[in-house]
Amino acid sequence: MTNSPIGSTLNRVDGPDKVTGAARYAGDESPTGLVHGHLVLATIGNGTIRSMDTGAARDHTGVLEIYTPDNPLPLHGVPPGVAFYFSETRRPLSDHEVRYHGQIVGLVIAETPEQARDAAALITVDYERRPANASFRDNVDDAVVPEPTPLPMGLPITILADGVPSIDAALAASPVTVTATYTHPARHHNALEPHAAVATWDGDRLTIHSTTQAPAAHAIELAQAFAVPADHVHVVNPHVGGGFGGKAFTWGPTYLAAAAARRLGRPVKVVPTREQLHTTTGHRSAAHQTVTLGSSADGTLNAIRHLSVTQAIGEDPGTRLTMKAYATENLHVSLRVTTGLNVPTTTILRAPGEETGSFAIECAMDELAIELGLDPIELRTRNHLTHTLSPDPATRLPYSNKHLIECYRLGARRFGWDTRNPAPRSTLATGGWLVGTGMAGAVLNASRAFTAVRVSFRPDGTAAVATSTADLGTGMRTVLAIMGTDSLGIPVDRIRPLIGDSRLPVGPDAVYGAQGSAATATVAPVVRDAAADAVEELINHAVTEPRSPLHGRDGVRYTAGDLTDGATTIGFGDLLTTTGGTDVGATTTSGPVTPPSYAFASHAAHFCEVRVHRLTGEIRVSRMTTVVDAGTIVNEKTARNQIVGGVVWGIGPALFESAHVEPDTGRIANANFADYLVPVNADVPDVDVVFLDHPDTNFSPLGARGLGELGTVGSAAAVANAVHHATGIRVRDLPITPEKLLTTPTGQA
Amino acid sequence: MRPFTYASASTVEEALAGAGADSAYLAGGTTLVDLMKLEVMSPAAVLNIDTLPLRDIRHDHTGLHVGALARMSDVAAHRLVTARYPVISQALLHSASPQLRNMASIGGNVLQRTRCGYFRDPATACNKRTPGSGCAAITGYNRAHAVLGTSESCVATHPSDLAVALVALDASVLLRDRAGERAVRLADFYLLPGDTPHLENRLRPGELLAGVTVPPLSWARRSTYVKVRDRRPYEFALTSVAAAVDLRGDTIADVRLAAGGVGTKPWRLPAVEDALRSRPLRADTVKAAVTHAADDATPLSHNGFKPELLRRTIVRALLTLAGRP
Ligand SMILES: Cc1cc2nc3c(=O)[nH]c(=O)nc-3n(C[C@H](O)[C@H](O)[C@H](O)COP(=O)(O)OP(=O)(O)OC[C@H]3O[C@@H](n4cnc5c(N)ncnc54)[C@H](O)[C@@H]3O)c2cc1C
């Protein structure tokens, strides 16, 4: 029997393919007859296209066709399901209106990508220009309560203790209050792999190699746009080079690639440039949050008011984070959204709502701790949330297996928190660097979705574990391999994980991909069930197949790849070779956790040390410790990788990331990797990650909750709190850049 | 990218003979190819000079001589440079990324074009790219732009870090055309934008930058380059300062200072140098000397912090040389 590799540090099973370049991504496909599309984008922020001069482009060598609003491609309906809320509802090229700078206004098809690009540069557009309204900040005051949607987001929620008339009254009655406004700029996913699509039609059947987080959902969205049955669309995405929510839904470039391929009767590839990705594939809304905390003198929270303004219901900090953060008798969260901005479409981005919300709440807690003269960990411990917050006390649920306080304690010990001098600007290291430390907590709702997994045995002695999800670099393939080994008792190298294909098994009424940090939690437990069902099928096969050496036997058992009745033993590979069986197994479907008598969430505590130059204000993160409570850890190596990645995704917004949207034009002034700064290796210290590993068996028999986005929650606040401790300067407007720290006279240390 | 012809030269004479009015020399290509893809530069002919034997790095009684085609990485690591002119080595090591430095040449570095985002986007107005079209940066996003030497036509910085160090050291560039060779002080080589921002330097059409000469300066051994930016590596300067001091005891006998990230060309700081000479190298004297470092600055909407950051960067560079940053 092979030992279960759950919790081990197994290397990624697809590591060698990725390192050697053998892994094929969507854009690597070049079917025979392939032609290439290059997008043309609007260069104004608001207006109407009067005319487009495509003459010179048409004459360019190799150009086959140019699609514009005057020569559009048919795309039907609007995106179905949640895609309606989180992607662009208007079909590209469907009218002459320009709603934002960088909107798609044309697609040039040519024999080579260079010809398409060079021809696209020859197109001129005559616009009737209107002033663009592109400043999020200028629209904050006019934001409105969003229209109700089937999604549980955006609506104001008020919880009041008995006899308390309003949240304002609760705050007014609090002996200590802090209130502050925190702002985030718009930000971009910037996955390393661009949204590439290679579309081939055969009659009314589409095969599309397309980088997506959810192949089955992608197929449904494409089928809708082309008015074909969903099973006529075959999405193939074996490898995905980062998604972060940006590849959860289908975007204009992909629709156009498929539409052009259908029209031309030839395979079409479209790969947007880095700059084009910034405006055509979604981004995270800017955010404006005002948090007021009211507490007693001993630090017990009495009231939390969290008023958020964003551009999108998906970016709802109050509902997604604050409701799950700290205990309080009185709470009010609300979201208002800006409307009519001339900026590109927003969508979900890693920990939507939680990331923005955690910055506001975790900084506000730091501010309150300072106001109270209390240690930030002590303040958090005093307000530990044990049950969910809900306007109806009867619906409050206890958190299952929550070990956040242990995260604080263990983190504090590893990080050396206890020796910290709480006074800001108290430590100066050699070279003129002020040293500061800060911490923050993190919470991420844990969920499981419907899914289906097929486990099957093959004559070559391998077993396939198949499900229609994606590996975004998260390690899903490795998780499937580990779960297959755990369930079937055969070595990892005999497991064949199959993912990244819309034809693989999907759940009954949800087409689940890799999103919401729930892929492992969703898929992993079902592998066990599917494996058990597959073993049953295999035994049945062994005793019913006439050519089987176990034909007609009683008491046949399966252990570690072998079938035996005590007298005769045969490996399943040999068995299937003998019987001629090719793929014997079972497809098993799961449901979500029902009925919940607990609330489920993963938690973490972040500790951060920064150095800020006393003269010039550069900020360098020098140490980071993150302690994670996410239940069973299926593979420590990929889990650590996810947490470190998440922490990097906190350092990014804290110090670097920002789309510089020009208020008057809506143009993003830094839509490239030289100017849109993300942390590079030298900006990231070695992150010390610890997993508590308390299995949450209320959640699933396996006990693994999700963690993909958890590192991103709270980590920016830990950085900002450390910057405050280093400098005494509280920066609430992200990113924290050197000029925001130049507020002391020259040279004062 | 527009179509172009391509040829490779194996001698300087061949290069000069092949150059025409609408041609561009290709060295490492890290600026040129980039800008050709963006259709900011669209030469009809590209002439590869990377093959020319202009890669020497040597030192004699007339100073340090670096061939135009020496790699940034080779110069940064050269022991003559690290020992005698640490400011040059540091300026190079704070530039770009290791991959780029392995590819990029010294001549190309000095001749690189501005990183102004509007210059690089042909859909916007830019007097430097298209004379007379306007300057989108003045009303646009201009945090990285210049505050010194600007005009109503252009506010772009010169992006080279190396050039800041070279200007501090009073270096010259050697220019060669069919008529012969001439040396021009780098400080005079670069032009202020005025109302002709498309004219950036004194290089004549077809002229080749053959090398750089840094005059002897024994006390440049005590020199440093401080570059301030958001991200630790791989970003152009918000501000930078190249500094060298001739220290006698703790008195500044002589000093060289030049700044980057703030000027439309590498910005020598003679007034601050004057205020420092014969003074002790101490925090108070340094702070007093920088008070007027940026008096001529004209900040834009997003870079109002640059004058103060410049003063602080100078202080930091000098205190670094005093061993007390
Ligand atoms: C992402 C990125 C980040 C960067 N960061 C920095 C940075 O932090 N600091 C910094 O200083 N630089 C930075 N650079 C710029 C880089 O240093 C320059 O691109 C490089 O030095 C140019 O050298 P090259 O040999 O590649 O020049 P090329 O691209 O080959 O040429 C540049 C220009 O000079 C002309 N030319 C080249 N050699 C000669 C010659 N001998 N005679 C006449 N004309 C010539 C070319 O025709 C062209 O116009 C960065 C570049 C990139 C792409």
Ligand code: SF4
């Ligand atoms: S600052 Fe200079 S380079 Fe930039 S847009 Fe204006 S004119 Fe062009």
